[in-house]
Amino acid sequence: MRRKIFALFMIGLVVLLLLLPVVRDDLYLLTILSIALCYSVLAASWDFFSGYTGRENFGISAFVAVGGYLVGLVTSSFNAPPILSILMGFILAGIVGFLIGLPTLRLRGPYFALATLALVTIAENLVLAFARVTGGEDGLYGLPYLTVTIEGSYYYVLIFAIISIAILFLIGRSNFGLILKAINSDEEATRSSGIRVTKYKLLSLSLSAAFAGATGALLAHFYGYIGRDVVFQSNLLIIIMATVGGTGFVLPAALGGITISLLTEYIRAFGELKNLTYTALLMVMILFVPGGLFSFVFAKKASRKRGVPNE
Amino acid sequence: MFSSLIVNSFLNGSIYMLLAVGFSLTFGVAGVVNLYHGAYYMVAAYLAYAMFYIWSFPIWLASILSVFIVGALGVFMMRVPLAYLKNTKKESSLLIFTLGASYFTEYLLRLIFGARHYSLPSFFGQSVSVLGETVPGSRAFATIVSIVCVALLIVFLKTSRMGKEIVATSQDRLGSESIGINTTRVFSITAFVAAALAGIAGVAVSPFLAISPGMWLPALIKPFSIVILGGLGSIWGTVIAAFLMGFGETLVATYWSPNFSEIVFLVAVILVLIIKPAGLLGVKKT
Numbered sequence: 001m002r003r004k005i006f007a008l009f010m011i012g013l014v015v016l017l018l019l020l021p022v023v024r025d026d027l028y029l030l031t032i033l034s035i036a037l038c039y040s041v042l043a044a045s046w047d048f049f050s051g052y053t054g055r056e057n058f059g060i061s062a063f064v065a066v067g068g069y070l071v072g073l074v075t076s077s078f079n080a081p082p083i084l085s086i087l088m089g090f091i092l093a094g095i096v097g098f099l100i101g102l103p104t105l106r107l108r109g110p111y112f113a114l115a116t117l118a119l120v121t122i123a124e125n126l127v128l129a130f131a132r133v134t135g136g137e138d139g140l141y142g143l144p145y146l147t148v149t150i151e152g153s154y155y156y157v158l159i160f161a162i163i164s165i166a167i168l169f170l171i172g173r174s175n176f177g178l179i180l181k182a183i184n185s186d187e188e189a190t191r192s193s194g195i196r197v198t199k200y201k202l203l204s205l206s207l208s209a210a211f212a213g214a215t216g217a218l219l220a221h222f223y224g225y226i227g228r229d230v231v232f233q234s235n236l237l238i239i240i241m242a243t244v245g246g247t248g249f250v251l252p253a254a255l256g257g258i259t260i261s262l263l264t265e266y267i268r269a270f271g272e273l274k275n276l277t278y279t280a281l282l283m284v285m286i287l288f289v290p291g292g293l294f295s296f297v298f299a300k301k302a303s304r305k306r307g308v309p310n311e
Numbered sequence: 312m313f314s315s316l317i318v319n320s321f322l323n324g325s326i327y328m329l330l331a332v333g334f335s336l337t338f339g340v341a342g343v344v345n346l347y348h349g350a351y352y353m354v355a356a357y358l359a360y361a362m363f364y365i366w367s368f369p370i371w372l373a374s375i376l377s378v379f380i381v382g383a384l385g386v387f388m389m390r391v392p393l394a395y396l397k398n399t400k401k402e403s404s405l406l407i408f409t410l411g412a413s414y415f416t417e418y419l420l421r422l423i424f425g426a427r428h429y430s431l432p433s434f435f436g437q438s439v440s441v442l443g444e445t446v447p448g449s450r451a452f453a454t455i456v457s458i459v460c461v462a463l464l465i466v467f468l469k470t471s472r473m474g475k476e477i478v479a480t481s482q483d484r485l486g487s488e489s490i491g492i493n494t495t496r497v498f499s500i501t502a503f504v505a506a507a508l509a510g511i512a513g514v515a516v517s518p519f520l521a522i523s524p525g526m527w528l529p530a531l532i533k534p535f536s537i538v539i540l541g542g543l544g545s546i547w548g549t550v551i552a553a554f555l556m557g558f559g560e561t562l563v564a565t566y567w568s569p570n571f572s573e574i575v576f577l578v579a580v581i582l583v584l585i586i587k588p589a590g591l592l593g594v595k596k597t
Contacts, residue, residue, distance in 0.1 A: 050403070056403050103581045103584050104581070104584060106584070111539065113403075114532070114535045115580060115581070115584075117410070117528075118532045118536065118576065118580070121528065121573055122577050128570055129568065236410070236411070236414055239410075272418065272421060272422050276422060279412075279414045279418060280415060283408060283412055283415060286396070286407060286411070287408070290401065
């Protein structure tokens, strides 16, 4: 019942978002919604790896950077439509994710999380070191926009978000997602039942990185700009979004992404307090609402667990 | 040129050692990867600054007080949120929580002190000459403090009753509890020692490195790389790895570019993870 209501809610939300530009001619609202949708894809792709497998990826912005700066590189050398650079961002970030995961994912525990945290610092240093290509501190301006109008860009982002989140959600619900969750709850047991654990973790990370890279390229085209502020400041924010929304089911994380991004617009006046509020929110959520705001829809009923020994 | 390389890598390596030993100890004893470790380093430096310049305490009192306050902060973190999260058996939420707490501290300090860089006056003004290289007194002082602290820690772990209890707990928690060791107290003392060591590092470097709100991140990533390289739970492995990393970093910074010095850490980590996952001197935990 809860799921049917949730499904109706999601369909309603999508219809509302699709019809919005027709009903209201508010360009500011369309812009912040586009950004919110980009973030919802990022939160969903973070969740697809970290929420499912329980390995914390603290370096998702490195993959966003791959896609974003690739746009700068591609558009400076030849005139390609945005869809092409988004696809290239998808593929390249996927490959980078695969290469990063290859050595680090074989290990258990916190190694992976810390290695990815180091990865962001390294990506940021590389951006500064190769300022000729990346624009360094200033970033790259004058990138081609997605479309000529804001409504057009909004639809572009919306369709991208719907497709990406739907793909991630469906894969998450398939056997693939089930295996990832099995790895999360007991890696050794999963391995001994004949599943190649590392292969699945690697595929999941590559896919998560690929969608992050594609979104990075999309963001670069949307802003017409890519720089350190767009890429690296979002790193923790994406994790906060997914954690606040709820991890392990893709859709709650995506909703968390939309909620937090919209909230950002309304508490912009807080300035420096904004970040403080977010991090405090993150700590409070982990301590007191560990499931997240939206995952109650997918959570098993409490009564079913009664009588079952501790997991 | 070569002697400056050796001297500088020794100076850097000793600070890394001080940071990494506490990080390794917390993981080895309590099984907690505390991503808040870098924040202890940062908080101690800011506290010492505030006490010295704002409340005009004498410098030695400001330093000692800030180290103790940070130690107490370490005990609080271990006893309240970390103990609670450890009981929920979700290791991943512990990582996110401590990372979030680090960023929270950064934003809080940014709010109070602004993004400006600060520094403390030198503890030891006289510069010294080592291997024909002139080393500023504050850096020599930081190096000596690090080495003395780590030596004291090793002696404490090897000889005192409390130290032995800490080592026993790191080897087998249930076994230690069954012979009457109060492991909760052991965790608290470990947390205090680890946080205080990071705090000492933070205060010791603040005359020559900037006190800034972003300083916790390198102070977390470097010890982590060192701990992986040296092997979790092995103090001697950590010590050797710290000096190796100090050398590698200084080498790259001198002959290539300081921008790439952090890359050395990750590349070293990845290589070690591939070749010898338990670290150079680490024991494989079952």
